[in-house]
Amino acid sequence: xxxxxxxxxxxxxxxxxxxxxxxxxxxxxxxxxxxxxxxxxxxxxxxxxxxxxxxxxxxxxxxxxxxxxxxxxxxxxxxxxxxxxxxxxxxxxxxxxxxxxxxxxxxxxxxxxxxxxxxxxxxxxxxxxxxxxxxxxxxxxxxxxxxxxxxxxxxxxxxxxxxxxxxxxxxxxxxxxxxxxxxxxxxxxxxxxxxxxxxxxxxxxxxxxxxxxxxxxxxxxxxxxxxxxxxxxxxxxxxxxxxxxxxxxxxxxxx
DNA sequence: ATGGCCTTTATCAAAGGA
Numbered sequence: 001x002x003x004x005x006x007x008x009x010x011x012x013x014x015x016x017x018x019x020x021x022x023x024x025x026x027x028x029x030x031x032x033x034x035x036x037x038x039x040x041x042x043x044x045x046x047x048x049x050x051x052x053x054x055x056x057x058x059x060x061x062x063x064x065x066x067x068x069x070x071x072x073x074x075x076x077x078x079x080x081x082x083x084x085x086x087x088x089x090x091x092x093x094x095x096x097x098x099x100x101x102x103x104x105x106x107x108x109x110x111x112x113x114x115x116x117x118x119x120x121x122x123x124x125x126x127x128x129x130x131x132x133x134x135x136x137x138x139x140x141x142x143x144x145x146x147x148x149x150x151x152x153x154x155x156x157x158x159x160x161x162x163x164x165x166x167x168x169x170x171x172x173x174x175x176x177x178x179x180x181x182x183x184x185x186x187x188x189x190x191x192x193x194x195x196x197x198x199x200x201x202x203x204x205x206x207x208x209x210x211x212x213x214x215x216x217x218x219x220x221x222x223x224x225x226x227x228x229x230x231x232x233x234x235x236x237x238x239x240x241x242x243x244x245x246x247x248x249x250x251x252x253x254x255x
Numbered sequence: 256a257t258g259g260c261c262t263t264t265a266t267c268a269a270a271g272g273a
Contacts, residue, residue, distance in 0.1 A: 010262060061263050107273055202260035
């Protein structure tokens, strides 16, 4: 069984790449972020045609999350904060006895900015949600665009962003609080090497030079660790013509 | 050392992303 996450940076612009991903990789479950698409404009027919069902929470222009799967999915309720928030950034769905939590954590713009304060507050709300879900489910996959590079080996040394969002102490501390709830970074179960990135800026020819950040993650609870076989960044999808700036991450399980 | 691209829309300029 394969579970994937991918920030597609507009599902309608990236639809051909997404279809190629579903065909070539054949994942069982895919969590998408930045669909940038209202629900009534979601390209459901094309996705259904490839044998996938979909649940999605979108809005115009910004944000938007979706989960695709070959098998049945059902919605898991969120806390009021996320249910009522105008920014559609989280979606929790049940898949058999496993809970899939798809997150698009805010970017934060610059350390100390209003958006950065929002990012930290949003993360605190996510922790509250995860505590609730953790008490209800033993098998949880928490995946998506976290906009946090957890360790020093997870970002390029040629840092061109002055304010250092994604690597600030407060963001990393909140990431570690998620880990402390009982989540494991599945990629690091298999690969301890530096320069293993999932996002490369469109500018500066960052992909060609491998100047990136590892900010897209698939975290699993302890009950799933024994089933994990591999976790890989599918860089070929970042190398396509007109790519998303993120590459998909794929976790393979012996299920 | 700087800035550089891509997507969206109340478009043809500006905002947001990371």
